[in-house]
Amino acid sequence: MIDDKRHARIKSALSLKRISLSDIARSLAVTPSTVSIVSRGFRRSRRVEQAIADALGQRPEEIWPDRYRSGSADHHKETAMPAP
Numbered sequence: 001m002i003d004d005k006r007h008a009r010i011k012s013a014l015s016l017k018r019i020s021l022s023d024i025a026r027s028l029a030v031t032p033s034t035v036s037i038v039s040r041g042f043r044r045s046r047r048v049e050q051a052i053a054d055a056l057g058q059r060p061e062e063i064w065p066d067r068y069r070s071g072s073a074d075h076h077k078e079t080a081m082p083a084p
Helices: 004-016 021-028 032-040 046-056 073-079
Strands: none
Touching: 004 021, 004 032, 004 046, 021 032, 021 046, 032 046
């Protein structure tokens, strides 16, 4: 889900810690646009989500509860056991 308000809150919170999305991108060896795309909700990347959460001292579930809701289709698909 695209959420520009959440993206703005993430950037603001990072700014208070003197961290930019570009700083996170450099630490992960990805482009700043990759981090922005994940932050805005266009795409998912657990690695980028975790890096943002770590920088903010939070868990990804706290920042993106809609992405980590237990029982959601995405979560279920990723954790389901293959059929025998």
